[in-house]
Amino acid sequence: MVGVPAGRPATRGNPLIGGRPGPAGTLLLAGALCAIGAGWPASAADRQEPRPVIAEVPLRIDRTLVLGAARSGRRVVAVGERGAIFVSENSGADWISQRAATTRTLTSVVSLDDTTWVGAGHGGALLRSEDGGKSARLIETDAGKDSFLGLTVLSPTRVLAYGAFGLMLRSDDAGRSWSRQQVIEEGFDRHITRVVSAGEMLLLVGESGTLAKSTDGGIAWTRLESPYEGSYFGAAVTPDGALLIFGMRGNVFRSADGGATWAKITLPTRLPFFGALTRGDRAIILTGGMGWLAVSNDDGRSFRLKRAASRSIAGAFERADGTLVAYGEQGIRALAADVLND
16 A cells, blocks of 8 residues: 555545545546655665656656646746646746756645745655746755645745645745644644635645644644545635635535535535636636536535546646636646536
8 A cells, every 4th residue: 555654544545545546546646646655764775865867858748747836927837747847938828848856746836926936746855946937946854755745825935835644844934944843733644635725714634534724824733523534635715715625536515614614515426626726707616537627606605517628637727818727637738718618
């Protein structure tokens, strides 16, 4: 079983921690999240990290697994498998590819301002760019080889990086240096998949129904009662301030009271949902397995399903002209204008 410490139960079908994935597990989560075996203690022979071999062959944007993207103005930076980085200066219409100084898969990227970007991924890889993603340097931390699964910007100088086995690091100087912090309680070891900011509160979701909140900027975390025992892959805040959490087997829940209670949103699918986007017209889109999207026009109270691609979509962003751009197993591609039409 990949990524499950000795003595720790596995969740059947959970792509986060191994097991037999469902039809939508595919490369998207198998490659991005299941490969957390790197979090195991390394043997003496493995502790010396090999020098990465960086190929000079240009990356194909339509054949590279892309797991994270962030837009600031017209600039977009996207990251993915084996250190892939793509940069666009025109809202994602055209892309320039490059490789990071690591062959680790990168899972997340965020922008702090027009030029400062932070990326994170497997094997404790943490990168920082000061030129809009055109170049990036590796940042040393005490994460070891534990994998990062996400990044959350709290302010132009404060960032959280989190992931495997309860790993959470905090930066208060725009990603230049990082310190480890405790989550929920000593010994907490569930994988953390997403942290979102909801006004004065931070909401954390993760493996095995992990659900927690912080009201002091992420210093201390309190468990919330979870409506589901399976793993959550993402969370979002609706335009009207409600909370959405989603993950395995088509499970989506909504809270209108800050996470005190949750209502299940029924959908005719057992495919997982990975990411969320709120468009300029207030429509909420959940991206999911096998190219399916869940679309809401009533602040997340209900969703309808739309097929947008043939393979899993990790996330999406919206161009200035309203075009929806998806990324995932099929790289980065603009979706047809009528993809969300009934």
